[in-house]
Amino acid sequence: xxxxxxxxxxxxxxxxxxxxxxxxxxxxxxxxxxxxxxxxxxxxxxxxxxxxxxxxxxxxxxxxxxxxxxxxxxxxxxxxxxxxxxxxxxxxxxxxxxxxxxxxxxxxxxxxxxxxxxxxxxxxxxxxxxxxxxxxxxxxxxxxxxxxxxxxxxxxxxxxxxxxxxxxxxxxxxxxxxxxxxxxxxxxxxxxxxxxxxxxxxxxx
Numbered sequence: 001x002x003x004x005x006x007x008x009x010x011x012x013x014x015x016x017x018x019x020x021x022x023x024x025x026x027x028x029x030x031x032x033x034x035x036x037x038x039x040x041x042x043x044x045x046x047x048x049x050x051x052x053x054x055x056x057x058x059x060x061x062x063x064x065x066x067x068x069x070x071x072x073x074x075x076x077x078x079x080x081x082x083x084x085x086x087x088x089x090x091x092x093x094x095x096x097x098x099x100x101x102x103x104x105x106x107x108x109x110x111x112x113x114x115x116x117x118x119x120x121x122x123x124x125x126x127x128x129x130x131x132x133x134x135x136x137x138x139x140x141x142x143x144x145x146x147x148x149x150x151x152x153x154x155x156x157x158x159x160x161x162x163x164x165x166x167x168x169x170x171x172x173x174x175x176x177x178x179x180x181x182x183x184x185x186x187x188x189x190x191x192x193x194x195x196x197x198x199x200x201x202x203x204x205x
Contacts, residue, residue: 006184012101013191017179019094019166021087026167026177027094028083035075043068096179100188102195105170105178108148151176156196161189162205168192 006015021027047064099106151170158171163185168178170192180188193202 006180006187012099013188014097014099015180015184017096017098017166017181019096019179021083021090021092021094024165026162026165030177031083032079035079036072039068039071039075043071098178098180100191103154104150104152105176105192106148106150107176107178149176153192153195154197156192156200158201158203159192159196160203160205163189164205 006013008014019026043064046067047060050060050063095109097108099108151172155172156170160169160171162168166179166181166185168180168185168189170176170178178188178192
């Protein structure tokens, strides 16, 4: 992990954060959590359909349990292989540029990595279209189009800080992540806390 000092100019603060995709598990865990929810919901829906069709019994419960384990195993393998391929294509690093003022915090992927992410996303979209997999198309579109995000600090509802991993999670409608390290982390966290609504929940890990 490497970082550039926070620079102040025109009422804005700017810094670049470089994270190892192999040493920092934050992104992997975020993706794993999303896939875990998908597996659980899918198994639950199929289980409910099975119970409606055949009635609730020990056999139907066993079927739902086996289905969950099979789906979890498949998704785990795909997750690990997909993440390793992604990390290799990105050179093992994740580089982000941040800009922050009193109202907005903007996160953008570095130009070189944004180009790689776009190519990965387009490849995923093409694979999804060829295999008629709607989920892959949607994921590919998201990966190819979302290389920059902005958070209105006045709309933040919850903040979770994890200094050990150097990440600050902000929830508005969905979740956004901000990375910083050392004294920079304390400065960024303090700035965010002073400029979000007093009603916003604040939690430290």
